[in-house]
Amino acid sequence: MLSKLQYTRYKGCPKHLWLYRNKKEVLTPPDEAVQKKLDRGYDIGLLAQKQFPGGVAVQNGWKNPQAAAAQTRELMARGVPAIYEAAFLYHDIFVLVDILQKTPGGWNIIEVKSSGKNINPIYLDDVSIQNYVVAKNGVSVEHCYLMHINTDYFQTTDETDWTQFFLRTQLDSELTPFAEIEQQLAEIKKLLAGPEPEGVLDKNGCAGCEAHDYCWREIPEGSVFEIFRSRQARELMAQGMPRVQDVPPGSCQTDKLNHWVEVYRTRQPYIDRAALARWLSRLKYPLYYLDFETCQPVIPLWRFSRPYQQIPFQFSLHIQREPGGAYEHREYLFEGKQDPRFGCVEALLRYIGPAGTLLAHHAIFEKSRLTEMAHDLPLPPNQSQALLAMSERFVDTKIPFQQDYLHPAMCGSASIKKVLPALVPELTYEGMPIANGGDAMNAFDQLYFGQLSEAEQARLRSDLRRYCEQDTWAMVQLVEKLRASI
Numbered sequence: 001m002l003s004k005l006q007y008t009r010y011k012g013c014p015k016h017l018w019l020y021r022n023k024k025e026v027l028t029p030p031d032e033a034v035q036k037k038l039d040r041g042y043d044i045g046l047l048a049q050k051q052f053p054g055g056v057a058v059q060n061g062w063k064n065p066q067a068a069a070a071q072t073r074e075l076m077a078r079g080v081p082a083i084y085e086a087a088f089l090y091h092d093i094f095v096l097v098d099i100l101q102k103t104p105g106g107w108n109i110i111e112v113k114s115s116g117k118n119i120n121p122i123y124l125d126d127v128s129i130q131n132y133v134v135a136k137n138g139v140s141v142e143h144c145y146l147m148h149i150n151t152d153y154f155q156t157t158d159e160t161d162w163t164q165f166f167l168r169t170q171l172d173s174e175l176t177p178f179a180e181i182e183q184q185l186a187e188i189k190k191l192l193a194g195p196e197p198e199g200v201l202d203k204n205g206c207a208g209c210e211a212h213d214y215c216w217r218e219i220p221e222g223s224v225f226e227i228f229r230s231r232q233a234r235e236l237m238a239q240g241m242p243r244v245q246d247v248p249p250g251s252c253q254t255d256k257l258n259h260w261v262e263v264y265r266t267r268q269p270y271i272d273r274a275a276l277a278r279w280l281s282r283l284k285y286p287l288y289y290l291d292f293e294t295c296q297p298v299i300p301l302w303r304f305s306r307p308y309q310q311i312p313f314q315f316s317l318h319i320q321r322e323p324g325g326a327y328e329h330r331e332y333l334f335e336g337k338q339d340p341r342f343g344c345v346e347a348l349l350r351y352i353g354p355a356g357t358l359l360a361h362h363a364i365f366e367k368s369r370l371t372e373m374a375h376d377l378p379l380p381p382n383q384s385q386a387l388l389a390m391s392e393r394f395v396d397t398k399i400p401f402q403q404d405y406l407h408p409a410m411c412g413s414a415s416i417k418k419v420l421p422a423l424v425p426e427l428t429y430e431g432m433p434i435a436n437g438g439d440a441m442n443a444f445d446q447l448y449f450g451q452l453s454e455a456e457q458a459r460l461r462s463d464l465r466r467y468c469e470q471d472t473w474a475m476v477q478l479v480e481k482l483r484a485s486i
């Protein structure tokens with residue numbers, strides 16, 4: 001039996017479906033982040049159902065498709081206003097419709113997604129196969145909708161307005177024609193009966209795929225995927241150059257790629273001292289090294305925020321007031337259930353003076369949080385203006401590592417988690433209970449929603465502080481390394 005999930009797997013990557021059906025043992029189960037996403041989807045699905053009162057849920061569709069399809073037919077005959085998880089079978093294709101809504105002239109298909117405004121093309125495939133199977137059951141489908149989350153919805157009261165929270169986007173004109181679907185179904189049959197197909201390796205497309213480890217198992221360390229775009233990397237592999245060091249020197253289209261090739265070949269860093277000196281000359285004292293940790297509630301937890309908005313709940317700040325001066329450390333960490341941004345703003349304004357450079361790695365993130373707080377929160381005008389002025393004073397510590405300081409151990413990446421072990425190996429995140437932004441978000445969830453003992457709370461808060469402080473201290477160390485290198 002082919003489910004709609006299997007159909008969308010095929011549409012995303014035929015090999016993914018083949019592996020799922022013929023070699024399931026090579027797939028890795030969802031990790032914590034993926035599982036969290038799945039759970040979130042389930043919760044949003046239940047919330048969406050509440051927007052269609054009087055509906056009836058079909059139970060256990062997956063366990064017994066025939067019985068679920070029969071129950072769906074019976075509910076439709078009764079004329080219930082909505083059916084949740086409505087089940088339909090057509091030949092060997094089985095789909096569950098999140099919400100089947102009765103209309104005066106037929107039924108609407110409503111697919112619920114916990115994602116924001118952008119419509120992933122895979123959602124169109126998802127709804128297209130539902131539309132096909134439902135229509136082939138003789139049901140008059142009036143419209144097909146995607147019900148997703150309006151990330152522009154700005155909540156100004158304590159209660160969420162669900163009519164604003166959910167977006168309903170009609171997809172009718174974008175669905176795959178039935179003839180095309182039938183052709184694809186025939187291709188799927190052929191694919192599944194044949195040998196294991198080749199996959200198209202793509203850094204973005206394969207990221208998060210449950211077959212990632214299997215498909216990428218033969219990609220060597222130092223592979224061309226580390227510095228080239230996927231299409232170019234595939235071409236180089238096909239030409240017998242799987243590793244960056246196999247690429248002839250000076251043969252790339254950009255200086256940056258040629259420098260990287262040299263770094264991989266010689267295992268020596270590439271350092272453009274003049275460019276680094278220019279970058280360092282932009283730093284004006286006092287220097288403020290700033291890093292935010294954020295939570296990202298799907299359903300706004302506080303007024304003046306949007307679904308999925310990144311809300312700062314913590315920051316770490318290292319300050320150096322003059323060249324060669326000692327580093328001072330300041331920090332903020334939320335407490336209780338109130339909106340953490342107000343305490344955060346108050347602490348920022350207390351610690352960061354009106355002059356000097358702010359530094360952050362991938363500074364657009366910190367800048368955006370400052371401008372959002374300035375625009376979104378009901379602050380006195382002088383405070384909003386101070387935050388906006390602060391946001392204009394950033395220099396990004398990532399920039400030098402994008403083309404002026406390239407180290408073989410950075411593996412082609414300028415992210416701090418790659419740059420730090422390359423330049424300051426003694427400062428490691430390994431073994432830290434909170435070692436990345438995802439861990440910090442989980443810690444926030446536990447502190448905010450969990451039933452933790454005082455000791456557990458104290459431990460988590462201390463782990464959060466240690467992690468965030470390390471992020472800004474890492475930037476300090478990187479800038480010191482840059483200074484030493486010119």
Ligand code: SF4
Nearest residue numbers: 013016199206209215
């Ligand atoms: S890892 Fe990539 S090639 Fe392999 S199945 Fe997944 S998407 Fe396809």
